[in-house]
Amino acid sequence: MSDMITADLVDLDLSADTKEAAARALAERMVALGRVTDLEGFLADVAAREAQMPTGLDGGIGIPHCRSAHVTEPTLAFGRSTAGIDFGAADGPADLIFLIAAPAGADDAHLTILSSLARQLMNTEFTDALRSAGSAQSAAALIRGDEAPAEDATESSVAASAAASADAATARPAPDVPEAPFRIVAVTSCPTGIAHTYMAAESLENAGREAGVELVVETQGSAGFERLDPAVIAAADGVIFAHDVPVRDKDRFAGKPTVDVGVKAGINRPAELITEVRGKAARGEVTAGAAGGGTPVERAGEPGDGYGTRLRKWLMTGVSYMVPFVAAGGLLLALGFAIGGWQIASAPSVMKHFSWTEIDSWGALLFQIGQVAFGFLIPVLAGYIAYGMADRPGLVPGFVGGMIASNIAAGFLGGLVAGLLAGGVVLSIQRIKIPPVLRGIMPVVVIPLISSLIVGFLMFVVIGKPIAEAQKGMTDWLGGLSGTNAILLGVLLGLMMCFDLGGPVNKVAYAFATAGIAVQDPSDSAMKVMAAVMAAGMVPPLGMALATTVRKKLFTETERENGKAAWVLGASFISEGAIPFAAADPLRVIPASMAGGAVTGALSMAFGATLRAPHGGIFVVPLIGSPFLYLIAIAAGVCVTTALVVVLKSMRKPAPGATAPAAPAAEAEARQPVAA
16 A cells, blocks of 8 residues: 555644545645646545445544546545544544545556555554554554554464464364354445445454354455355355445345345444344345345335335336436437427438438437437336336336336326336235245246236236326326416426425426426427426526625635536536535525526426427527527526525624634534435
8 A cells, every 4th residue: 555645645633624624635635746636526526425425434434535537546645633523423523534536447456455444444453543643654654554553463462372272272172063153144335335345344244253153245346346155155144235336146145134234334333233134034034036125226224214215216216217218318309300300200210211411311310319219218217116126026027017108108107107016016926935946037037927927917908098098187287288377387396496406306396397208299388397397407506606606705615616516517407516505504595596496497487498308408508499588587597596595694693703704604504414
């Protein structure tokens, strides 16, 4: 690790009081050494990783990290804070801060070294030595492994004594053979695959030794992973999944007692997980099929999730996989219309007629490729709803049910029902106890066959026609909206888009809009809804960006920097660009954003603006009907949001002794989590 950290990358008197300031202070050291080429770009990548899951760990450790294109070589910076910095750990602020920067294409050797650091952080002797290090050189040497903590010598003596005792034991007659220990196999993984993956593995292994069980971990990290020996899995008495991304080749662990949790649970409460899996084994609770324990998209990461929460996750899983098809197909169709005019829809197949020199042929090509992409929408929606419920065995019946829904004109509603139906059927089949000899063919033969037959029968014969009629009724209702009703719908959609800035409510409004245009020939009303939704979603980040420009003193330095990025994010229709502002000051930012979004949604519907593409922001303005009025609607909403947030922030009383009107309150509120 000698090339990863030097004394220049160590700050033993880190004065930052927020995690953003701490990351900036340590990143600036990396920039000074040429390890990071773009400070702001790198910090944006760090913040994006932090938004996925807090990087604070119990024991006073903060470990912000990311893979970034702005990193030239794997680098580690270390800071020690006297006051402590809140990184979201349950036991309070962190005083040991490690900033890990990995290149986007980091090689396995360097990532393996970084993983070894993550494991060291589970060693209290190592962390105690860092807290008492008297110089940057000493701290860097400890992290590199050039110097060992003083306690290591004691540990070595203990180990030597233990080895001597073991040798002596071999000279004596062997006692009765003890009972075989309980065996556990575990898998750990996190979104970045650099730190938490290996820290969870180390924590579980340590807890396993203390509990007297044999515990072997497969770390599915960025450095790749070595699959556990099938014989080890077969001999295991239980399985622990500690992960925040899908477990690869999960079928290997089917048929065993399983505990499925988030990766931080593996770090913070490994002993509880071992006790839990031993209890399941004692009760004979086994996982029948690949979906055991709940898929990552089904699982909340915390106990006690209700059915409503799980249902929302299942539906959002299907929508998230469908949206790229909507985006690609919608943009291709829109470009085809832009090049060849509305009559391009009746053009002959490009297989029969295509001329390289005719612009209409290119328009027809784009349109027909878009049609093919749109043909996947309903099957993909249904297939991945079923996947969210039942993992890979749900894909086949989900896709089959979705294609049937598409063929019988059941549309978006049909896809939703088919996906939920397929997932439910697969889960029901998996609960049936089967002989061990048949388990190998269940996921690839029996489950797909039986579930597809059941789902197909129900969609064709029982519920397909009522759903198709309901879909037609919804389409007719949407097509009949005009005047005041259309404007009220625009207000409602605008409020929903700005309520949680990319959260569940925002996604419901967006899914409603994309469902309307997810057909080859959407109605004019459906395209108006899509236009209103995209316009309203652009307002919050643009409004915050403008506010940080016209009234800089009301915002912290970090917020002003975020405001620069919010211009681009807002223009690109990424509502999440306003989340940093909402997290710091939700009671002022969210109402202001909702007011601006409602104004924009209402004006867009009133102006009759239409949009065939489901995404793109200002970059698809040429494809928008009434583009000038559409931009006016966005500008009006942005001005309303800006004015309201400035007024609300100006009314805020500064904290006693504050040097700037807004900074103390903003920084205090930034430490409070906000529901997205």
